[in-house]
Amino acid sequence: MDLVRHLRYFVTVAEERHFGHAADELGMTQPPLSQGIQRLERQWGVRLFDRGPRGVRLTPAGAALLPAARHVLAGVRDLGDDVSRVAAEVQPVRVALARDVAHAVPDLLTAAAQAVAPIPLVPLVVGTVDAVDHLGSQAVDLAVVVHxxxxxxxxxxxxxxxxxTMAVAAHVPGGVGEPGLPVAMTPRADNPPAHDQTVDALRRAGHDGRVREVRDLAEQRTLAAAGATCVLVPTTAVPAGLRPLPGVDVDLRLRLLxxxxxxxxxxxxxxxxxxxxxxxxLD
Known part of the structure; x- marks a missing residue:
């Protein structure tokens, strides 16, 4: 027998003094409520209510047991509150990072993880569009996206x-217009407005604006190292084996949501x- 559920039946009938009203309060029909009270009476070996045509009233045994029943139910409610509080305290902090952010700013995760330690921080690397959707649906707690x-x-x-800045493999000759290489970028679907602005900025800098979409940082750097693409990298952290192409500076604009x-x-x-x-x- 579910004691807590049957105690709730007992206390509600005692307060309403009517099985029909108590059933409405509990969101159930009257027959299973009556059966539940009878089951509790059999379990305890006492009669809790005297039934009459106008309702019910507590028996002396029922009146004596009612305060303890209320105390147990209050304790169950308090326990539920404590469980919710403890669960909130240990629940991981979920952070969505746009793919470009994860590539360019790895220190973000380290800083956030240190701030919430020992609570774990769970990163999710997705496109900006998906990051905004996840935050709006509360699937994540924070998001860093591309503007x-x-x-x-x-x-x-x-x-x-x-x-x-734009960079290319050191063994590839020429400047920005001469290698004739596409730029490795995350998919346009990740964030169409930012993608289009970046392509426009590349064209203004003398590049032809051709793009090769890549899945992640590893693919981006592999293609660049092989001389198959150009790549946009932080100005202060050009990877070994790549050389910057002067005059092609396309800033990455970020914001926290x-x-x-x-x-x-x-x-x-x-x-x-x-x-x-x-x-x-960064500024």
Whole structure:
């Protein structure tokens, strides 16, 4: 027998003094409620209620046991609150990072993880469009995305800039217009507005604007090292084996997103402050 459920039946009937009203309060029909009270009476070996045409009234035994039943139910409610609080304290902080962000700013995760330790931080590397959707549906707690982007149902932070330059394998001759190589970039579907702005900036810098879409950083760097593509990399961290192409500077603009109208969450705020500090340092 589910004791807590049957105690709830007992207390509700005692308060309503009517099986029909108690059944309505509990969101059930009257027959299973009556059967539940009878089962509890058999289990305890006492009669809890006297039934009459106008309702029910507690027996002396029922009146004596009612305070203890209420105390047990209050304890169950308190336990549920404690479980929710403890679960919130140990639940991981989920951070969505746009693919370009994960490639260019690895220190973001380290800073956020240190801010919420020992609570684990769980990263999710996706496109900006998906990151915004995940935040809006509360599948993640924070998101760092590429600007500009279509933002709906989120609270955006300030735009911060990561300087980037075009780079090519050291063995590839010529300048920006001479290698005739496409630029390795994440898929346009990740963030159409930012993708199109980047292509426009490349054309203004003398590149033909051709793009080769790649899945991740490993593919991007492999193609660049092989001399099959150009690649946009942080100006201050050009990978070994690549050389920058002067005059092709296309900044990456980033911003931190928080859920709009979300309840206060110390874990999220600590991780968000750490992420924002790292983004502020880029400017």
């Amino acid at each position: 500009p982007a279509v933002l709906d149902g989120v609270e955006p932070g300030p735009v911060r800039t990561l300087p980037r 928080r859920p709009r109208l979300a309840a206060a969450d110390e874990r999220r705020e600590a991780a968000g402050a750490a992420l924002q500090e790292q983004l502020d340092a």
